[in-house]
Amino acid sequence: MGEFELIRHYFAAAPCAQGGEGVALGxxxxxxxxxxxxxxxxxxxxxxxxxxVHFPHNSDPFLLGQRSLAVAASDLAAMGATPLAFTLALTLPDTSADWLRAYAEGLNSMARQCNMSLVGGDTTRGPLSLTMTVFGRVPAGQALTRSGARPGDLVCVGGELGNAAGALPLVLAERQAEPSVAAPLLAHYWSPAPQLALGQALRGKASSALDISDGLLADCGHIATASKVALRLQKDSLPVSQALQSFLGLEDARLAALTGGDDYVLAFTLPGAELPGLLAAGWPIHVVGRVEVGSGVSLHDREGRDITPAVRGYQHFRD
Amino acid sequence: MGEFELIRHYFAAAPCAQGGEGVALGxxxxxxxxxxxxxxxxxxxxxxxxxxVHFPHNSDPFLLGQRSLAVAASDLAAMGATPLAFTLALTLPDTSADWLRAYAEGLNSMARQCNMSLVGGDTTRGPLSLTMTVFGRVPAGQALTRSGARPGDLVCVGGELGNAAGALPLVLAERQAEPSVAAPLLAHYWSPAPQLALGQALRGKASSALDISDGLLADCGHIATASKVALRLQKDSLPVSQALQSFLGLEDARLAALTGGDDYVLAFTLPGAELPGLLAAGWPIHVVGRVEVGSGVSLHDREGRDITPAVRGYQHFRD
Structure with missing residues (x-):
């Protein structure tokens, strides 16, 4: 049995590969x-x-295992889908048993959190690369897409923004910070929690949704384009964490919230009438703007001035 | 718009990405x-x-496009599934427009042959690597698995074997051959035809099936293990093409048929009573052995002697 066949057997024996809801054959x-x-x-x-490109060399394999599945599962959250399963195509330069064990443990941990089963994949030799394909189920016609935003809807996000972008200099060891600041930022980067329950709660309520991977401005642009509307964001409404403010200051924290990538927080549009019920149910929803007739995304201060920054996109770690 | 976002738009505009059967949202x-x-x-x-690892540097991008989808679709054929769709995770060192155009044309060509739609994917920078995830549909309970072979069943294959392994020295330019010999071998390597129709015809008839990717001996071993039976193969029954015989001689052609990889021909077990109807319907089925009580795979000559070669596996191009 070759070394890569051994790895396949190793993953097949992992707890998350033992089947689950919706898996007829694993x-x-x-x-x-x-x-x-x-x-x-x-x-x-x-x-x-x-x-x-997407994570540094010498990343901790347990954290990478968690993060690689979380990032993919976040797309299911954005559709309002209930997670079922995933496949993993793993390309590895060599076969360190310690690395594989730790990676599989991180993967198992996130699979358990998301209630997902590993149902297949492939293992090949090459520069380290991970391709996850994730599967979820959603009642026909109820998936949250990017194309349903209507003028008058609220623009909302499911939590604080910019933490992952703030963590990047810590991940790359370019800066240091007090543990009370570094810990929550790094946790957000390495263990993003896909907002699966929120996505499902938004079915039949939100008019559009996506998960923020390229920064709020860029991703709101996708909703604006797909829905043929304009999204007007309020700078003072952008939710940023205390840790991010301490680390960057309020101005740069808000810039990170607008243009930083890898948040994996949901952004969505919502008819105003749906908001009170969702807030009363305890969902962590922040209103950050409004949908208008028009096109594109703009940012405004409290006086109504257009202060849309020139920087729109986010090229991840490097692209 | 970044160069990789341009590539995503390019693939989204490809003919095979315009939806099809079973695609509710592309x-x-x-x-x-x-x-x-x-x-x-x-x-x-x-x-x-x-x-x-799986294909040489400087491979023709059109042929690579065809082959990458065909190899993945062959797994659907092995389950008796009707193909629906696929996702493509493409990692590229750079973004040559000519390369992308030719690759997408090859992909479109095979997608049309297989009646599959491109429904998603990802494009990232890195050493050239292609991960395909393919989707098919099959009536519940009718999928062909590896675990149903029963003593007394026939061992069958869906066509000539060893052509892709025979083509490898031509692919790598280590050897040359007359066009009449080289052309059919290279065609088999670069444009394997997934046996999708045969797989569907075997539903409810074959007791087990898989597609031969690691060589007949190694892959029959997977059926033997999963079904808890022995597979006894007859050397003189192994179908090899005229081109392969001309290129390698009969003995080495049969060795290629047994141990060569990348054939993507179906191997399956069949109760004898099912054979006449399938042959009468014109399916290209060759009986190469029989299922027995026991374990493992053995090869026998016409006199019944065990001549199982020591070489079992196949590590593809390099593993």
């Missing part, structure tokens, strides 16, 4: 088989993380 | 949505091809 055949309840559709998304 | 949102007919399950498989 790892070990030519295909896995997934079963859906009547009236539901399958949501599918694929994400690749490449060493030196 | 490229452009956080997830694609697939719809299945009532009573059907989703078959899923993931395959990674890495440059220098």
């Amino acid at each position: 790892i070990g055949d030519d295909c896995a088989l997934l079963a859906l309840p009547a009236g539901e559709q399958l949501a599918v998304s694929t994400d690749t993380l490449v060493v030196g | 490229i452009g949102d956080d997830c694609a949505l697939l719809a299945l007919p009532a009573g059907e399950q989703l078959a899923v498989s993931t395959d990674t091809l890495v440059v220098g």
Whole structure:
């Protein structure tokens, strides 16, 4: 048995590969088989993380295992889908047993949090790269897309923004910070919590949704384009964490919230009438703006002045 | 718009990305949505091809586009699944427009042959690597697995074997051959035809199936293990092409048939009573052995002697 076949057996024996809801046939055949309840559709998304592009060389393998699945599962959250399963295509330069064990433990940990089963994949030799394909189920016609925002809707986010971007100089060891500041930022970077429950709660309520991976400004642009509307954001409404403010100061914290990537917090539009019920149910929703007739995304101060920054995109760690 | 975002737009505009059967929502949102007919399950498989491991540097991009999808779709054929869709995670060292255009044309060509839609993916910078995740549908309970072979069943293959392994020295330019010999071998390597129709025809008939990617001996071993039976193969029954015989001689052609990889021909077990009907319907089925009580795979000559070669596996181009 070759070393890569051993790795396949290793993953097949992992706790998260032992089947679960919706898995009719798991790892070990030519295909896995997934079963859906009547009236539901399958949501599918694929994400690749490449060493030196999406995460630093010498990243902790446990944290990488958590993060690689969380980032992919966040796309299911954005559709309002209930997670089912994932496949992992793992390309490795060598086969360190310690690295694999720690990576699989991180993966298991996030799979348990998200209630997802590993149902297949591939392992090949090459520069470190991880491609996750995730599967969820959603009642037909109820998936949250990017195209339903209507003028008058509120623009909302599901939590504080900019923490992952703030963490980046710490991840890259370019800066240091007090543990009370560094710990929450690093936790957000390495263990983003996909907002799966919030996504499901928004089904039938939100008019559009996505998860923020490229920064609020850039991602709101995707909603504006797909929905053929304008999104007007209020700078003073942007939620930023105390840790990020301490680390960057309020102005730069807000810039990180607008243009920083890798937040994996949901952004969505909501008819105003839906807001009170969601807030009363305890969902961590922040209103950051409003949908208008027009196109594009703009940022405004309290006096109504347009202060949209020139920097829009975010190229991740390096692109 | 960054260069990689341009590539995503490029693929989103490809003919194979315009939706099709089973695609409720295609490229452009956080997830694609697939719809299945009532009573059907989703078959899923993931395959990674890495440059220098699974295909040579400087491979023709059109041929690579064809081959990368064909290899993945072959897993659907092995389950008896009807193909629906695929995602592509493409990692590229740079963004040559000519390379991308030719690759996408090859991909489109194979997607049309297989009736599959591109529904999502990711594009990142890094050493050339392609991960395909393919989706098919199959009536619940009718998928062909590896675990149903029973003593007394016939061992069959869906066509001539060893052509891709025979082509390898031509692919690597280590040897040359007359066009009449080289052309069919290279065609088999670069444009394997996934046996999708045969797989579907075997539903409810074959007791087990897989596609031969690691060589007949190694892959029959997977059926033997999963089904807890022995597979006894007849050397003189192994189908090899005229081109392969001309290129390698009969003995080495048969060795290529047994141990060569990348054939992507179906191997399956079949109760004898099913054979006449399938042959009468014109399916290219070759009987190469029989299932027995026991374990493992053995090869025998016409006199019944065990001539199982020591070489079992196949590590692809390099592993």
